[in-house]
Amino acid sequence: MTRSAGKRNSGRLCSLYESLLSEFGPQGWWPTIGSQHPASGSQEMAFLYHPGDYSFPRTEEERFGIIAGALLTQNTNWKNVEKALLSLHGSGNLSPERILSLPLSELETLIRPAGYFRQKARRLKSLSEAYLKADGDKETEELRKYFLSINGVGPETADSILLYAYRRPSFVIDAYTRRMCSSLNLFHGRTYDDYRNFFQSNLPPEPGLFNEFHALMVEWGKRNQKKPI
DNA sequence: AACCAGGACGTGA
DNA sequence: TCACGTCATGGT
Numbered sequence: 001m002t003r004s005a006g007k008r009n010s011g012r013l014c015s016l017y018e019s020l021l022s023e024f025g026p027q028g029w030w031p032t033i034g035s036q037h038p039a040s041g042s043q044e045m046a047f048l049y050h051p052g053d054y055s056f057p058r059t060e061e062e063r064f065g066i067i068a069g070a071l072l073t074q075n076t077n078w079k080n081v082e083k084a085l086l087s088l089h090g091s092g093n094l095s096p097e098r099i100l101s102l103p104l105s106e107l108e109t110l111i112r113p114a115g116y117f118r119q120k121a122r123r124l125k126s127l128s129e130a131y132l133k134a135d136g137d138k139e140t141e142e143l144r145k146y147f148l149s150i151n152g153v154g155p156e157t158a159d160s161i162l163l164y165a166y167r168r169p170s171f172v173i174d175a176y177t178r179r180m181c182s183s184l185n186l187f188h189g190r191t192y193d194d195y196r197n198f199f200q201s202n203l204p205p206e207p208g209l210f211n212e213f214h215a216l217m218v219e220w221g222k223r224n225q226k227k228p229i
Numbered sequence: 230a231a232c233c234a235g236g237a238c239g240t241g242a
Numbered sequence: 243t244c245a246c247g248t249c250a251t252g253g254t
Contacts (some may be wrong), residue, residue, distance in 0.1 A: 029235095072237040080251060081235090115234090115251040123237090151242090154237045174235055218235055 001201075010202040012186060017209070020216040025214035026051035030164040031078075032062045033089050045089065047082050054208035056167050061094055063165050064131070068094070070160040071127055071152060072114040084114035089203070096128035123152030126226070140168040155192045169205035171196050172214045176221030183224075 009108045009205045022072045028049030036046040057063035065085055072081045088094040093102060102110075108121040138146065140162060140167065147158040155173070162170035173195040189195045203209060 070235090073234085075234065076236085076250085077234040077252070078251080079234090083252090113251060116236095116249045117251080119237090119249055152237065156236065160235080172235085176235075214235090221235085 006202065009198070010185075011204050013199070016184070016186070016218070017213050020220060021212065024216055024219050025211055026212060027219055028053065029211055029215040030066045030160075032057070032081075033085065033094075045086060045155070047085075047158055051186070054211055056169075057165060061089070064095055065089070066165040067127065067131055067161050068099075068124060070157050070164070071124055072111060072120055074116070074157065076115045080113050080115060083109040085114075087111070096132050098127040099123050099124055100132075119152070123150075126150055127153060129218055131135075136166065138226075140170055143168065144170060156198070163210055164206060167207045171199040172211050173199070173201070174214075174218065177214070178219045180217050 027142065028051035031047040033045055034048040034049075036044045041106055068088070069081055069085055085094065086162055088099075091110060093099060093107075093110065099107065104121055104125070107124065108117050111117050111120055111124065114120060115179040123144065126148055130153075133145070134146060136143075143166070144158050145148050147153050147161055152160075159170045159172040163172055167201060173192055175196060181189075181198075187195070187196060189199045199210075199213075203213070
């Protein structure tokens with residue numbers, strides 16, 4: 001990659017980001033559980049987005065909810081994941097310690113709406129154990145390798161955990177990102193890491209930027225799946 | 230009623 | 243490496 005090609009890609013990415021942001025607005029990822037009507041004291045829980053807030057997860061449950069959600073949403077509609085996470089929360093089990101102490105069959109029942117529930121129940125236990133043992137002071141790429149070594153955690157899940165739960169500058173690549181790259185003739189790569197390297201080498205390593213950019217591309221994908229551009 | 234959704238893994242060639 | 247089957251629920 002020549003220096004001029006690199007600058008050209010950076011420019012394209014930055015203007016793409018700006019136009020997506022002005023068209024769709026801040027997406028407020030990652031959604032977390034909160035009460036829907038805090039002022040009225042209603043206890044009805046729902047998933048809340050927080051547009052423009054790129055700060056660290058506020059509570060331990062919030063952070064673990066992101067991690068569990070990243071695993072549960074694999075090849076699954078997010079609405080189904082919400083049901084699973086709400087049942088974990090509602091039963092007081094949305095923590096790594098509680099997940100580990102739950103009998104496997106009970107965990108399966110709680111997360112059933114998220115699909116692949118047998119596989120995901122086992123993997124959620126191993127991820128919980130790994131999360132408890134994780135060294136949050138590790139350098140980003142080392143922490144990434146650590147999570148990638150856990151069964152059930154592939155590159156997209158690892159990067160979602162790093163970016164949204166740890167606020168590390170690790171760019172998340174998903175099916176929408178690839179579709180967008182090819183349909184805009186922006187980049188064509190072979191592997192996951194090809195795409196990740198493309199974004200990371202052409203953007204400043206800011207977690208807030210990576211956060212919003214990924215979420216915006218997902219929104220673009222959702223809007224353009226029925227009515228292609 | 231097939232098809233898709235914010236993937237990952239095991240297998241055989 | 244890589245193509246292919248498997249894992250499962252819920253909405254369209």
